[in-house]
Amino acid sequence: MVLYKLEDFEPNYRDAFEGHDISGLGVYTQGTDEKIGTVSDVLVDEEGHFRYLVVDLGFWIFGKKVLLPIGRARIDYNVDRVYTIGLTREQAEDLPEFNERQALDYDYEERVRGVYRRPTDYTAPVDASAPLDSVAPLGTTPTYARDNYSYEREPSLFGLNEQDHQTLRLYEERLIASKHRQKTGEVSIGKRVETETARVAVPVERERVVIERVTPADAGTAVSGRDADFREGEVARLEIHEETPDVRKEAFLREEVRVRKVVDQDTVETQETVRREELDVNSGNLPIEER
DSSP states (O other): OOOEEHHHHOTTHHHHTTTOOOTTOEEEETTTOOEEEEEEEEEEOTTOOEEEEEEEOTTTSTTOEEEEEGGGEEEETTTTEEEESSOOHHHHHHSOOOOTTSOOOHHHHHHHHHHHOOGGGOSSOSOTTSOGGGOOOTTSOOOOOTTTOOGGGOHHHHSOOTTTSOOOOOOBOOOOOOOOOOOOOOOOOOOOOOOOOOOOOOOOOBOOOOOOOOOOTTTTOOOOTTTOOOOTTOOOOOOOOBOOOOOOOOOOOOOOOOOOOOOOOOOOOOOOOOOBOOOOOOOTTOOOOOO
């Protein structure tokens, strides 16, 4: 069977785990909480199923990397830890070292699987229709043929053990706020012409004739015939003028009207009833550790 590194198989695998990255998680023994190493990689099969965790045993055995079957691991993202199920230091020392430059063939995996196999895991046939070489007597480990081996035949190594991986999902409702744009009205701006009567005062001049009769100072004094000039038809002429207003209309720019829109921001609060599931633990008098 061909195995791939998780990142080579699916570069965006972190999106499926909601941003969690299993690489880098600390590996601890179950029960004693002793740190034995760190997850350095994950190996998956052709269908993307997790098969092994690559564990760097730097805390136990310096410089050695080994494979941990996924069925012997319990991943707890709440504390960012991986707990091994039944792995001892002696088993870790017996495991063949993992080397990325070496091919992972059936013989290598059998060496790995042989260290983890326990007789108590095989108390019944793995598959009733499986060949005889996969059926083991009670209390013994079975043998497998190279050509017909599949990971599903060893659920204790590659299955997600329900006892060690029980998950109760608690859901809650959240308010997701969004907004949409809608038309609330329309403003129309135009021009119209209004008429009115305008008045303007124009000062004008008019000429008029004023006739004054006065008595000269030498009135009554006799004049000679030479000075007395009696002529009939003598006329004095004066031109009379007056001003009249001359009014015309001329257009002037009075003002400019600029039209634009501004956005006013406001916060509108709304409320809705949401539901959330809480965990009820009924353990009687049994001690329960909640993490």
